Amino acid sequence: MNRINQKLQKNDKLLSIYFTAGYPNLNDTSSIIKNLESSGVDMIEIGLPFSDPLADGPTIQQSSSQALKNGMTTEILFSQLKNIRKNVNIPLLIMGYFNPIMQYGVEDFCIKCAEVGIDGLIIPDLPVDVYHKKYQEIFKKYSLVNVFLITPQTSEERIRFIDSISQGFIYMVSSASTTGAQNSFGESQKNYFEKIAKMNLRSPQIIGFGISNKETFKLATQYAKGAIIGSAFVKFLNKNSVGNIKNFINSIC
Amino acid sequence: MKNSYQADKNGYYGEFGGAFVPEMLYPNIEKLKQEYIKIMQEVSFQKEFQQLLKDYVGRPSPLYYAKRLSEKYKTKIYLKREDLNHTGAHKINNTIGQILIAKRLGKKRIIAETGAGQHGVATATVCALTGIECIVYMGEIDIARQAPNVARMKMLGATVIPATSGSKTLKDATNEAIRDWINKPEDTFYIIGSVVGPHPYPDMVARFQSVISEEMKRQLKEKVGTENPNYIIACVGGGSNAAGAFFHYLENEKVKLIAVEAAGKGINSGESAATSLLGKEGVIHGSRTLLMQTNDGQITEPYSISAGLDYPGVGPQHAHLFKSGRAKFLNATDEEAMQAGLELCKLEGIIPAIESAHALAALDKIEFKKDDIVVVNLSGRGDKDLDTYISYFNY
Ligand SMILES: Cc1ncc(COP(=O)(O)O)c(C=O)c1O
Numbered sequence: 001m002n003r004i005n006q007k008l009q010k011n012d013k014l015l016s017i018y019f020t021a022g023y024p025n026l027n028d029t030s031s032i033i034k035n036l037e038s039s040g041v042d043m044i045e046i047g048l049p050f051s052d053p054l055a056d057g058p059t060i061q062q063s064s065s066q067a068l069k070n071g072m073t074t075e076i077l078f079s080q081l082k083n084i085r086k087n088v089n090i091p092l093l094i095m096g097y098f099n100p101i102m103q104y105g106v107e108d109f110c111i112k113c114a115e116v117g118i119d120g121l122i123i124p125d126l127p128v129d130v131y132h133k134k135y136q137e138i139f140k141k142y143s144l145v146n147v148f149l150i151t152p153q154t155s156e157e158r159i160r161f162i163d164s165i166s167q168g169f170i171y172m173v174s175s176a177s178t179t180g181a182q183n184s185f186g187e188s189q190k191n192y193f194e195k196i197a198k199m200n201l202r203s204p205q206i207i208g209f210g211i212s213n214k215e216t217f218k219l220a221t222q223y224a225k226g227a228i229i230g231s232a233f234v235k236f237l238n239k240n241s242v243g244n245i246k247n248f249i250n251s252i253c
Numbered sequence: 254m255k256n257s258y259q260a261d262k263n264g265y266y267g268e269f270g271g272a273f274v275p276e277m278l279y280p281n282i283e284k285l286k287q288e289y290i291k292i293m294q295e296v297s298f299q300k301e302f303q304q305l306l307k308d309y310v311g312r313p314s315p316l317y318y319a320k321r322l323s324e325k326y327k328t329k330i331y332l333k334r335e336d337l338n339h340t341g342a343h344k345i346n347n348t349i350g351q352i353l354i355a356k357r358l359g360k361k362r363i364i365a366e367t368g369a370g371q372h373g374v375a376t377a378t379v380c381a382l383t384g385i386e387c388i389v390y391m392g393e394i395d396i397a398r399q400a401p402n403v404a405r406m407k408m409l410g411a412t413v414i415p416a417t418s419g420s421k422t423l424k425d426a427t428n429e430a431i432r433d434w435i436n437k438p439e440d441t442f443y444i445i446g447s448v449v450g451p452h453p454y455p456d457m458v459a460r461f462q463s464v465i466s467e468e469m470k471r472q473l474k475e476k477v478g479t480e481n482p483n484y485i486i487a488c489v490g491g492g493s494n495a496a497g498a499f500f501h502y503l504e505n506e507k508v509k510l511i512a513v514e515a516a517g518k519g520i521n522s523g524e525s526a527a528t529s530l531l532g533k534e535g536v537i538h539g540s541r542t543l544l545m546q547t548n549d550g551q552i553t554e555p556y557s558i559s560a561g562l563d564y565p566g567v568g569p570q571h572a573h574l575f576k577s578g579r580a581k582f583l584n585a586t587d588e589e590a591m592q593a594g595l596e597l598c599k600l601e602g603i604i605p606a607i608e609s610a611h612a613l614a615a616l617d618k619i620e621f622k623k624d625d626i627v628v629v630n631l632s633g634r635g636d637k638d639l640d641t642y643i644s645y646f647n648y
Contacts, residue, residue, distance in 0.1 A: 050550075050551065051419060051551040051552045051553075052419065052424065052425075052428050052537070052538075052552050053428075054275060054428055054431050054432065054435075054538075054539075055275040055277065055432075055435065056432075057432070058418070061418050061419075065418075065419065068551060073549045074549055074550070075549075097536075098273060098536050099535045099536045099537070099546070099550045099552070100549060100550030100551065101550070102534075102535055102536060102550065103533070103535060103546065103548065103549060103550030104549075104550070124275040124276070125273045125274060125275050125536065125539070126273065127271075127272060127273060127274065127276075127279070128276070130271065130273070148276070149275065149276040149277070150276060151276055151277050153277070153279075153280045153438055153439075154276060154279070154280070155280070158279075173276070173277060176277060176435065176436060176437070176438050176439075177277075177435065177436050178432050178435050178436060
């Protein structure tokens with residue numbers, strides 16, 4: 001069984017962390033991953049930087065352009081991940097935009113992911129229907145879980161469809177927004193979390209976008225299987241060394 | 254096969270097109286996809302649209318026989334005078350259409366991207382006309398080099414927000430507009446300025462611009478007795494003026510379609526915007542098309558003296574016209590375009606936009622017959638480009 005599904009079966013209140021590969025320094029990737037695992041994080045999303053990250057707010061835009069300036073490429077990322085499975089056991093996903101993956105070749109990209117031990121992909125601008133018609137078989141061949149997003153505007157019918165073709169978890173975007181840290185959630189978000197929880201979907205949900213601290217993490221995990229922190233962690237790395245990652249994780253849970 | 258060059262129901266032109274948008278935008282794009290053709294076919298919509306094109310934009314735009322230019326190139330050249338439209342370019346045909354759609358969808362806030370500022374001005378204009386709030390994203394670098402258009406937009410009541418991410422030009426302004434839409438999906442309508450972006454935008458914009466070739470047919474019939482020219486020449490940034498000029502001739506293979514891209518300082522100079530030659534297939538701003546990028550799939554910054562042609566991609570229909578060979582893609586350098594622009598001033602008393610001057614520069618690259626009928630789509634006037642002309646030629 002895929003590490004993502006194992007994790008989803010075993011634990012609740014999962015903490016998943018996103019970081020941009022190649023930021024703050026080109027070669028921080030494996031030490032960030034190791035420090036995250038030893039700090040007790042449940043799952044990691046490795047951001048493959050893109051020049052034009054449409055769904056991201058300023059923090060991740062900035063980390064992506066810095067990573068590219070540092071020289072990050074798809075090939076370098078795979079070489080940095082080459083031996084990662086010697087030390088790291090938690091699920092690892094790559095989150096990236098479709099164009100760099102398309103240029104690498106979708107199947108070649110999947111082969112490489114399988115080779116280095118990536119368990120899943122999150123590609124925000126690869127639409128569900130295109131994936132379903134064109135790429136699903138390739139992803140399955142290499143045992144890669146593709147994760148889809150839903151938002152407060154996603155219709156119930158479409159959520160049911162997404163649920164029916166998801167193999168891992170559903171990525172629940174907390175509000176209509178690009179990525180970015182929020183300090184608290186309002187009523188409308190709570191209503192949305194509640195509505196989804198009541199739908200009894202077969203795929204567990206993990207909430208992302210706007211999770212930044214103990215409070216937002218706690219609230220999100222009352223309704224969902226877990227929560228994802230991205231921008232707040234990237235901001236932390238801007239000011240703190242990789243060796244201090246434990247402090248950030250301890251402040252959340 | 255009929256209509257093989259138009260979008261299929263999912264917005265594909267051959268392998269190009271589609272809607273590669275994050276889930277956050279899916280409901281908006283899906284709704285627009287369901288509604289746009291229905292709305293455009295409503296009698297009340299057509300009535301309002303046609304009335305505004307006539308009384309506000311000043312259409313039909315003339316088809317002018319350029320006698321002295323024809324003598325020079327030893328053929329028969331007609332200019333489709335989109336430069337005479339209100340606000341000075343073809344862009345207004347599209348913004349009038351889209352604002353009427355936005356109104357019918359009940360949207361209260363308009364966003365747009367702009368490079369040179371022409372589309373920004375055309376959007377601010379229709380927002381003033383309808384009393385709807387207007388926010389225009391413009392790259393910080395473009396704001397600095399297009400000051401008069403920034404002032405125009407502000408005078409028209411628009412808010413101009415600098416795009417400070419990435420390369421701070423048109424592609425980043427487009428990213429910022431898309432991000433704005435993600436954050437305010439319910440009350441906002443995004444008026445895209447060219448035949449780019451996710452389906453249904455390329456098709457919708459092409460339909461609004463198709464008035465250009467619709468009039469052309471009628472005008473040619475009247476002037477020369479046939480609807481069909483031998484050549485239609487248009488410049489291509491994202492491709493909207495070309496899409497409009499080609500629209501009603503796509504299925505008539507006898508009419509040669511010539512798309513002219515900006516070669517900047519030369520195709521191999523590293524400073525160019527000739528996407529069909531330098532680009533590879535990929536996804537930009539929600540569309541699968543040709544775009545300029547690194548081997549690693551990072552989108553690169555194009556260059557042209559003309560800010561309106563300075564886009565790293567090209568609309569999916571043009572990618573298809575290029576790949577299928579239906580249109581021939583030429584290109585013109587800064588120098589060739591500037592000289593062609595100046596030539597039109599001297600021979601015909603018309604100062605063209607530098608974008609349009611690229612189309613004129615193609616006249617020197619084609620072997621015409623004496624009796625060929627050649628239509629050049631003069632997409633805009635050169636008022637906005639005076640500073641560039643002045644410093645280039647030291648006037
Ligand atoms: C006068 C003029 N022509 C052409 C263009 C290029 O756009 P498109 O290729 O969409 O016609 C622009 C864009 O700003 C323009 O202002």
